[in-house]
Amino acid sequence: MVYEVRPEQPVDRDDVLRVIATAFGDDGDRVADIWANLGRHRRAGLVVEQGGHVLGHVGLSRGWVDARRSLVEVWVLSPLSVEPDRQRQGVGTALVAAAVETARGSGVPALFLEGDPDYYGDRGFARADAHGFLPAALERTPRVAFRCMLFDAWEEWMVGQLIYPDVWWEHDAAGLRDPRLAKGEEALG
Numbered sequence: 496m497v498y499e500v501r502p503e504q505p506v507d508r509d510d511v512l513r514v515i516a517t518a519f520g521d522d523g524d525r526v527a528d529i530w531a532n533l534g535r536h537r538r539a540g541l542v543v544e545q546g547g548h549v550l551g552h553v554g555l556s557r558g559w560v561d562a563r564r565s566l567v568e569v570w571v572l573s574p575l576s577v578e579p580d581r582q583r584q585g586v587g588t589a590l591v592a593a594a595v596e597t598a599r600g601s602g603v604p605a606l607f608l609e610g611d612p613d614y615y616g617d618r619g620f621a622r623a624d625a626h627g628f629l630p631a632a633l634e635r636t637p638r639v640a641f642r643c644m645l646f647d648a649w650e651e652w653m654v655g656q657l658i659y660p661d662v663w664w665e666h667d668a669a670g671l672r673d674p675r676l677a678k679g680e681e682a683l684g
């Protein structure tokens with residue numbers, strides 16, 4: 496059956512939190528809580544719906560690049576969630592593509608994320624450090640996993656460290672911590 500990618504609406508709240516919680520397994524409640532608490536920092540959510548059932552979600556929220564000239568608003572893609580029994584069917588790819596188009600259409604200069612380099616690299620996200628950006632958690636973000644996409648509004652001076660709103664820190668969700676950090680570094684090289 497064909498599925499639809501559409502903007503998240505307030506009425507989707509419980510479905511979205513369920514999808515996030517189930518997709519992220521042991522970490523699910525914490526990740527769902529981040530999305531629930533982004534509040535005024537939220538910029539957009541997109542859901543995949545099939546026959547009235549929400550089976551995937553992606554969140555877009557604001558961060559900043561702390562550039563020499565000024566603080567620059569950018570967007571952050573997170574979390575990306577697909578119900579476990581619907582993974583590997585292209586749903587995540589469709590959500591990433593829709594999120595990129597939503598961010599691009601907003602006029603924001605750049606979209607950042609932390610995630611699997613192969614997955615996001617294949618979907619157009621370059622290493623952010625290659626452009627001179629630094630991750631929010633300097634010591635705990637494998638550089639290869641720190642990714643970005645630059646849009647037309649981006650200008651060369653807009654480089655610096657990515658800054659997250661408090662909610663990421665309140666949930667200790669910037670970068671990775673051991674043992675996941677060590678495992679990630681080992682796997683990513």
Ligand SMILES: CC(C)(COP(=O)(O)OP(=O)(O)OC[C@H]1O[C@@H](n2cnc3c(N)ncnc32)[C@H](O)[C@@H]1OP(=O)(O)O)[C@@H](O)C(=O)NCCC(=O)NCCS
Pocket residue numbers: 518519575576577578581582583584585586587588589609610611614
């Ligand atoms: C990551 C996730 C969103 C991908 O969604 P999906 O619908 O399964 O992905 P797609 O079907 O569009 O793409 C499938 C590809 O993703 C790869 N993939 C699936 N899950 C992956 C994961 N956790 N990490 C890296 N790659 C993954 C598959 O190997 C496949 O690769 P291929 O295209 O080279 O064969 C989904 O697996 C998920 O919700 N995982 C749990 C939450 C999570 O880890 N979110 C991402 C945080 S950065």
